[in-house]
Amino acid sequence: MSLDDLMGPQPATQPAPPTSVGRKLGRVLTLALCGLVAGIVVAASAFPAVGITGLTAKAASDSFQNLPNDLAKPFIPQTSKLYDANGNYITSFYDENRTNIKIDQVPKIMQDAMVAAEDQRFYEHRGVDPNGILRAALANKSAGGTKQGASTLTQQYVKMVLQYSAKTKEEREKATAPTAARKIREIRYAIAVEKELDKKQILEHYLNMAFFGNRAHGIWSASKAYFNKEPKDLTLGEAALLAGLVQSPTEYNPAVGDGKAAKERRNYVLDRMLDQEFITKKQAEAAEKEDIVLNPQSEPRKCENAPDKERYGFYCSYFVEWWKENPAFGKTARERLQKLERGGYHITTAYNPEVNDAAQAAVDKQVSRENRFMVGVVLIEPPTGRVVGMANNRTFSIEENAGGKKYPNTTIPLLTGTESSPGYQAGSTFKMFSMLSALEHGLPLSYKRNSPQKYASRFPNGGGGATACSRGGRAVYCPSNYPGAPQGDQTMWSGFGQSINTYFIQLEEATNVGPVVEMSERMGVKLRGEDGKAIKANPESFASFTLGTAQVMPIDMASAYATLANRGVYCEPTPLKAILDSNGKPQPYANPNCKKAIEPDIADAATDAARCPVGQTAHGDCGKAVTAASVGSELQRPVAGKTGTTDNNNAAWFVGYTPDLAAAAVKVNPDRPSENVGDTNDPIQVFKDTMKTALANTPPTEFVPPTEGRINGDQSGIPNVTGATPEDAKSQLEAAGFRAKVNPDQVSSEQPAGRVAHTTPGADQDAPRGSTVEIFISNGKKPSDESEPTNPDSGGGSAPRHGEPPGQSRRGR
Numbered sequence: 043m044s045l046d047d048l049m050g051p052q053p054a055t056q057p058a059p060p061t062s063v064g065r066k067l068g069r070v071l072t073l074a075l076c077g078l079v080a081g082i083v084v085a086a087s088a089f090p091a092v093g094i095t096g097l098t099a100k101a102a103s104d105s106f107q108n109l110p111n112d113l114a115k116p117f118i119p120q121t122s123k124l125y126d127a128n129g130n131y132i133t134s135f136y137d138e139n140r141t142n143i144k145i146d147q148v149p150k151i152m153q154d155a156m157v158a159a160e161d162q163r164f165y166e167h168r169g170v171d172p173n174g175i176l177r178a179a180l181a182n183k184s185a186g187g188t189k190q191g192a193s194t195l196t197q198q199y200v201k202m203v204l205q206y207s208a209k210t211k212e213e214r215e216k217a218t219a220p221t222a223a224r225k226i227r228e229i230r231y232a233i234a235v236e237k238e239l240d241k242k243q244i245l246e247h248y249l250n251m252a253f254f255g256n257r258a259h260g261i262w263s264a265s266k267a268y269f270n271k272e273p274k275d276l277t278l279g280e281a282a283l284l285a286g287l288v289q290s291p292t293e294y295n296p297a298v299g300d301g302k303a304a305k306e307r308r309n310y311v312l313d314r315m316l317d318q319e320f321i322t323k324k325q326a327e328a329a330e331k332e333d334i335v336l337n338p339q340s341e342p343r344k345c346e347n348a349p350d351k352e353r354y355g356f357y358c359s360y361f362v363e364w365w366k367e368n369p370a371f372g373k374t375a376r377e378r379l380q381k382l383e384r385g386g387y388h389i390t391t392a393y394n395p396e397v398n399d400a401a402q403a404a405v406d407k408q409v410s411r412e413n414r415f416m417v418g419v420v421l422i423e424p425p426t427g428r429v430v431g432m433a434n435n436r437t438f439s440i441e442e443n444a445g446g447k448k449y450p451n452t453t454i455p456l457l458t459g460t461e462s463s464p465g466y467q468a469g470s471t472f473k474m475f476s477m478l479s480a481l482e483h484g485l486p487l488s489y490k491r492n493s494p495q496k497y498a499s500r501f502p503n504g505g506g507g508a509t510a511c512s513r514g515g516r517a518v519y520c521p522s523n524y525p526g527a528p529q530g531d532q533t534m535w536s537g538f539g540q541s542i543n544t545y546f547i548q549l550e551e552a553t554n555v556g557p558v559v560e561m562s563e564r565m566g567v568k569l570r571g572e573d574g575k576a577i578k579a580n581p582e583s584f585a586s587f588t589l590g591t592a593q594v595m596p597i598d599m600a601s602a603y604a605t606l607a608n609r610g611v612y613c614e615p616t617p618l619k620a621i622l623d624s625n626g627k628p629q630p631y632a633n634p635n636c637k638k639a640i641e642p643d644i645a646d647a648a649t650d651a652a653r654c655p656v657g658q659t660a661h662g663d664c665g666k667a668v669t670a671a672s673v674g675s676e677l678q679r680p681v682a683g684k685t686g687t688t689d690n691n692n693a694a695w696f697v698g699y700t701p702d703l704a705a706a707a708v709k710v711n712p713d714r715p716s717e718n719v720g721d722t723n724d725p726i727q728v729f730k731d732t733m734k735t736a737l738a739n740t741p742p743t744e745f746v747p748p749t750e751g752r753i754n755g756d757q758s759g760i761p762n763v764t765g766a767t768p769e770d771a772k773s774q775l776e777a778a779g780f781r782a783k784v785n786p787d788q789v790s791s792e793q794p795a796g797r798v799a800h801t802t803p804g805a806d807q808d809a810p811r812g813s814t815v816e817i818f819i820s821n822g823k824k825p826s827d828e829s830e831p832t833n834p835d836s837g838g839g840s841a842p843r844h845g846e847p848p849g850q851s852r853r854g855r
Contacts, residue, residue, distance in 0.1 A: 112207040113200060113231055114238045118142060118251055120386025120624050121263070121341065124358065126393040127430070127619050132358055133348035137383040139267075139341045140259035142624065145246035148261060148273050153245060154321075155278075155285035158314035161195040165241055169196045169232035195248050196232040202251045204231075254284060255291030256338065263341065268296070270339035278321065279329040282311040296334045305334055346440055346453070353402075355438025357393050360429070360458045360597075361617040370631055386624030390632075391617050392428035397421055397703075400735035401433035404728045409435045409709075411450040415719055418457045419707040419728050420596040421736065424604040424699065426634040427613030429597065431736075432457050448713050456712055459595035464571030466693045466710045469686030471599055472590035473546045474606075475562040477534055477651060479553045481644045482561070484812035486755035487534045487651055487662055487748065489549075490803075495529055496522045497544035500551065500787060501585045514787040521547055521589065528667055535662035539654025541669050541685065543589055550588045552814055556581040558588060564639040566601030566612055567594055590686055596706040599697045603683070604704035606652070609746065610645035611636050647752035649745050652682035656698065661753055673698060676730050679742035683729070687722050694722035696729045701743040703736060705729055755810025762805035763798050763817070771798045771817050779811035788821035795822030 121136035145153070157164045163171050171194050193201070204217040216224065235244065254264035264284050265273045276284070286307035287294050296304035309330045316326040342348055345358035362382075365371060371378035401419050409417045418434030439451040459465050480489065496511070503510040503519040511520035523529075523543045528536070537545035550558055559581040563569065569577055573593055577584045584591070597615055605612040618632035654664030657671030658681065669685040673696075683698025693710040707725035711717045761778050763771035772782040791799030799820040803809045 113203050113235050116203045116247055116251070117206065118247070119206065119259075119384035122382050122385055122387040122389060124361065124389050124391060126354070126391055126395055128395055129390070130395065131349070132354045132391070132393075133342045133345060133351075135362075135383045136341070136343060137380070138259040139257050139263045139343075140250065140386075141262040142250045142260060142386065143262050143273065145242050145249070148246070148249055149276060149281070151278050151321075152249070152261065152273055152276055152281040152284070154315055154318070155281040155311055156245070156249060156288070157195070158318055158320060159282075159285040159311045160198065160288060162314060162318060164195050164245075167194060167196075169234075169236040170194060170229050193228070194232060196235055196244055197228045199244055199248045199251065200228045200231045200235060202248075204228075206251075252288045253291055254287045255295045256297065257341070266339050266341065268336055268338060270337040277329075277332075278325060279308065279312075279332045279334075282315065282329065283308040283334065286311045296336060297338060301334050308334070345438070351438050353398075354393070355453070356434065356436075356455070356457065357391070357398070357429075357432055357617065359438070359453060359455055360432065361389075361391060363455060363458065363460065364615075364617055368631075387629075388622040388626070389618065390620040392423070392426075392430050392619045393617070394430040397732075397736045398431035398433060401431050401705075401728075401732045403735070404731035405433050405435050407731060408724045408727055411435050411437060414447075414449060414711055414713070415709055416449075416456055416712050417707070417709045417724050417728060418596060419705055419725075419732055420457050420600045421703060421705045421732070422597075422600045422604045422615060424607035424701065424704055425613065427601065427604070427615050427636065428619060428634070429615050429617050430703075432597075454712070455595075457595060457708075458597045459568070459570055461570050464569075464574060464593040465595040465598070466593060466708060466712075466715060467590055467688045468592070468594050468599055468695055468697075469590040469688045469693065470541045470543075471684045471686035471695050471697045471706075472562065472588055472592070473538060473541070474602070474648065474652070474684060475565065475567075476546045476549045476553075476558050476588040477538060478565070478640060478644060478648050479557045479561045480534070480549045481647055481752065482640060483553045483557070483814075484755065484810060485534075485549070485552060486751070486753055486810050487647055488754050489810070489813070490531050490533055491537075491545055491548045492530060493523070493532045493537065493542050493545040493548070495527065495544070496520055497547055499547055499585070500785065514789075519585065521586065526667075528665055532665075533662055534651045535654050535660050536665035538651045538684070539660075539664035539669070540667045541655070546588045547585070550585060554582065555585045555587055559584070561640075562587075562592075562602065564612065565605045566615070566639075567592075567598045569594070590688065596708050598706075599695070600704050600706035603697045603699045603706065605639050606645050606649050606682070607699040607701055607704050608636075608645075609642040610638060610640040612639040642746070643749050643752055646746045647748040649682050650748045652684060653680075653745075655684050656681055658682075661748055670696060670726050673726060673730055677733055677737075679737070680745050681733070682745070685722075685726065690716070691718045691720070691722055692716050694719050694725050696725040698729055698733075700733070700737065701745060702740055703733065705732060707732075755813070757808040758811050760801065760803055760805055760807050760809055760815060764800055764805060765793050766798050767796070768798065768817060768819060771801070775801075775815050775817075780809065781812065781814040782817060783814050784817045784819065788819045790823045790825040791818075791820035792824065793820040793822075795820055 119138050120140050120142055121134050123134050124132040208214040208217050250260040253259050256267040258264040258267035261273050265271055269280055294304045294307040312326045312329050315321045345355055348354050348358055365382055366375040366378050371381045405417050416434055421431040423430050436452050437450045441451045443451050498511050498513040499519045501519045503517050509519055510517050521543050528540055532542050532545040577592055601615045613634050613636040621629045621632045623629055650660045653660045655669045656674035657668050658674040674681055681700050686695035695708050697706040707728040709719045709724045758779055761774045763774050768784050775782040789799050793799050797820050799818045802816045
């Protein structure tokens with residue numbers, strides 16, 4: 043007979059019927075072994091430092107003092123719960139549904155019921171019950187198998203902790219192996235535990251760890267799962283029923299079958315409570331007569347099962363993806379998710395119900411859920427980066443859609459993105475990054491460039507089509523403005539306000555594409571997917587970047603423009619407002635993670651230009667063809683922003699901000715991104731309606747005006763270097779305070795070959811010190827009419843987007 047046969051509760055194989063001699067010998071051996079076990083237990087209780095070598099070498103090798111830390115302070119997996127900014131419950135995350143509570147929150151009848159059901163001598167023994175071992179040994183021998191267990195509450199607690207603390211398969215098997223070694227280890231640890239913890243602490247841990255069936259771990263979850271009440275509100279009969287479940291949660295589950303076994307087990311516990319004088323006979327009889335009345339409550343798990351997933355689903359999903367990508371929570375996505383499902387966090391998100399309701403109403407006003415085009419908006423608080431809302435015309439659901447459609451039901455992160463869902467082309471909203479790069483390189487808002495309808499850039503275009511033309515005998519990229527766009531000299535104000543493509547191509551050339559790409563990332567754009575990798579690896583091959591050919595998500599653009607609203611300080615987007623650990627201690631994960639992306643005066647200057655598209659007054663001429671004048675007039679507060687459309691109106695955007703709130707709205711067919719979206723004003727209207735409601739109770743805040751240096755720069759006249767050698771021209775220009783750059787393409791000119799034909803900006807014009815003057819070298823040929831576009835002021839351009847079909851001219855506004 044093994045020690046497990048003596049102590050239980052592991053099932054044993056039924057032995058063959060013993061012979062008469064065998065029966066007599068068995069009785070002798072049983073008594074002898076019982077005496078041996080009892081002696082070990084008594085000795086261990088009296089002398090905790092004594093080894094128990096001889097029974098099993100491994101078990102005996104550890105001393106009584108070698109107590110794992112987990113036994114004194116166990117880590118018990120708990121449920122994490124998610125709330126909105128107003129404290130409304132969203133959903134839960136758990137591996138095991140458990141919420142730990144203090145013993146003082148557990149009523150005495152529940153404590154007494156558990157002791158009566160599992161360990162009637164709990165308050166008398168010192169971790170191991172010798173009487174119980176002998177009683178169980180005799181009972182099990184008489185029954186011919188394991189019918190009665192002798193593990194105390196403390197031993198059961200030790201076993202549960204060893205299981206939870208196991209980090210390897212070997213450790214898990216060791217914690218549950220039906221061996222004498224395991225039982226002896228439990229005995230030794232139980233005795234040691236009782237020297238570290240008092241009875242209340244042990245019972246508290248036990249009640250929080252025990253499994254009660256119905257996915258309920260711990261007494262709090264069990265009370266909710268079966269009766270939808272807190273433990274403090276349990277009746278005597280309910281407490282007895284729950285205590286009886288621990289021995290066999292499946293067999294005694296009252297929700298299964300007719301509940302007869304559950305009632306018998308409950309009454310057994312009540313009888314034991316009476317035996318121990320925890321209750322009176324009258325109380326026991328009354329409780330035993332009661333029917334079992336259940337009011338089961340299932341704890342929601344994950345975003346898909348949130349009670350109000352219609353409202354919170356997409357935001358909840360964003361939160362989970364954010365958590366899984368955050369290295370603060372672990373080395374891998376799996377580790378991070380495990381921390382969420384086991385950490386017992388109380389998480390308050392930044393989700394603002396009032397703001398989000400305004401956004402959802404604005405979206406619903408424009409399009410229905412059955413519209414194949416997705417219209418969505420993301421809102422960010424500039425000073426913190428907190429994502430306060432997101433809304434779209436889709437339903438967060440895993441249910442199949444009728445007719446094989448991919449909408450309205452979906453769980454795809456249409457507004458926040460992943461590597462496999464990188465986003466949509468953002469059109470002219472990307473012009474902001476070229477403007478910021480130019481400002482950072484010293485060019486002022488008043489920087490003037492002649493901007494024709496079609497511009498022959500210096501960037502190659504090997505794809506041909508409408509975007510290609512010839513320059514100097516080679517095919518180059520030739521972007522165009524939208525039909526009817528103003529031409530001639532433009533500044534940053536008028537170029538941004540009227541969305542002049544050919545102006546921003548030249549701005550991009552002044553700094554090169556790389557700094558523009560880098561600027562977008564500094565401001566908060568995430569370039570995802572294969573396209574994003576290609577752009578970052580070789581930016582100079584993607585000079586159409588300024589026209590918004592990269593794929594991005596609304597959360598990226600809202601974040602980037604929020605950085606402007608925050609005067610150049612980028613705050614990483616976060617769904618968190620506050621987070622407490624399982625002990626109620628605030629955690630730092632919700633603190634804003636902010637850093638300076640650009641100088642404040644650069645952000646202020648860009649904001650001044652960004653007031654042009656919305657029809658508000660700036661410190662320069664915005665032009666007469668601004669793209670979203672209704673935004674400024676309707677909001678009646680300082681606001682800035684930019685429209686964005688792509689070729690063929692495949693996507694439409696509006697990204698805007700006040701000092702208090704930034705938002706990015708988009709319209710696109712996510713399933714067919716190349717489809718024309720029709721009315722491109724929907725994002726503008728969504729932005730206006732959302733902001734009007736969301737900011738109704740927020741007093742207007744003024745933007746900081748641009749400095750004189752950012753408006754006009756340190757102006758100086760450009761020397762006339764026409765006819766000079768390139769080396770002499772560079773020396774003269776640099777001596778005057780300018781940067782000099784020789785254009786690689788030679789041009790027709792009255793000047794001899796190899797001499798300077800002209801510069802851009804031209805001789806005797808004023809330009810800001812530190813800005814770049816481009817030198818053009820003569821090829822010795824007289825000027826003649828050519829089929830290629832002429833650029834009175836030559837400058838930058840943009841390369842076709844990687845994989846862009848021929849014929850796309852990027853005329854978006």
